[in-house]
Structures are given as C-alpha cells and as structure tokens.
Amino acid sequence: MRAFEELQQEIIVCRRCPRLVAWREQVAQNPPRRYVGEDYWARPVPAFGEANARLMIVGLAPGAHGSNRTGRMFTGDNSGVFLWASLFRTGFANQPQSRHRNDGLQLRGALISAAARCAPPDNKPLPQELANCRPYLLRELQLMPQLRVLLGLGKIGFDAAFDAAHAVGLSDLKTRPRFSHGAEVKLNPQLSLLGTYHPSQQNTFTGRLTEAMLDAVFQRARVIIEAETAAEGK
Secondary structure, three states: OHHHHHHHHHHHOOOOOHHHHHHHHHHHHOOOHHHOOOOOOOOOOOOEEOOOOOEEEEEOOOOOOOHHHHOOOOOOOHHHHHHHHHHHHOOOEOOOOOOOOOOOOOEOOEEEEEOOOOOOHHHOOOHHHHHHHHHHHHHHHHOOOOOOEEEEEHHHHHHHHHHHHHHOOOOOOOOOOOOOOOOEEEEEOOEEEEEEOOOOHHHHOOOOOOHHHHHHHHHHHHHHHHHHHHHHOO
C-alpha cells in the first residue's frame, strides 16, 4: 500500500509534458464565471480508490474544469455525474454524487486511473504525452496483484488498459483486441478486459450510452470478480 501511495505522490508533482503543464495552469488562471474564486488543483490527478481493488477503471484524462479543478478523478463534471451514479447503483461506490474531493465519496473494491493524468487541450493528449504518462499506469498494474477486471472507458482507455497489461506481462494475447461497447476479453486466466463507451456528454446526452448500458458493464464486472473470488476460495 505504501508503494502505491508513494507512486501517487510522484504523479502529482510530474512535469514531463510542457504543453500540458502550461495548459492545466492556464485553465486555472482563467476559469469560466461559474468557477471564479475556486482554488483549482491544476496538477496531475492521482488514481482514486482502493490499491487492493479487483476492478480498475481506466479513463482518458482529467477534464479542464472537472478533475483539473477538483483534484479527484471524474469529479466536478457531467461525465463524473453519470459515472458515479452507475458505480453507486452497482455497489462499487458508497454514494452517487461527486462534488469535491472531501465529500466522503469512496470506491468499494475499485480504483479509477487514466491514460493521461493532466487535462489536455480539447481533451486530446498527444501520442508523446500518452507515452510520457504510460509508465505510471504500468507501475499501478504491477502494484495491484488482486486485480481481476480492467475496464476501459472509451477506445483510448480500452487500448491504454490493454497495452499496459501487455507491457507488464499480464496478457497472453499477441494482438490488441478490438474496442466496442460491452467488449470482453480474457487477458490471462485471472484477468479480464471490458470496454464501454466513455460517459462523456457527447455519448450520454445523445443516448449512445444509457444508464442501463453502463450499469450492465459494471454488473458484468462484478459477476467476473465474484466468480474469480469463488474459484480462489476452493
């Protein structure tokens, strides 16, 4: 646990990507009117949840006025509103709302990480920026021996999750699986990779991703975890 916490502290002070450092700080200095006066986090956002989790959720990157403002994954924007409500309904969170990082929200048996830890312009990190951040995700995976399900949010999250698992020897597959909503792939006898559309406004407001669709993915994750847990107990 200590090694995991030390890794998160290392992430928080990272300045590997000059463009992202400049952008995250610029956003904090010029917030929209509704956030004027708030103290922006404006640093890389650490993973949130339990280091001994059996479910790891991998997103894309912090939102400029969401996690970049609050300092906690998927907190303070509409994507988080949709995601946390589903996590609560499916038993992975203790409450359905995420307002700020001291609101008492907790994950249960899960952890949320991301392919990039700094808010990028237009929500699009550059390939080199993703590569710069990738070692953090790899190290998190290596520090989570009880992990049984990886869940990628959107294609970038899905691909990042698979590539990281493959890089640290957690996948027996030779080629990256194809992303789709509801995708399910066995990476090794004890670890599965699932995919879902990202809970962005573009997907949730248009109905491309509904509450029932996202709930079904988390429910499937729980089924896999419970089956693995039962098998381990035999």
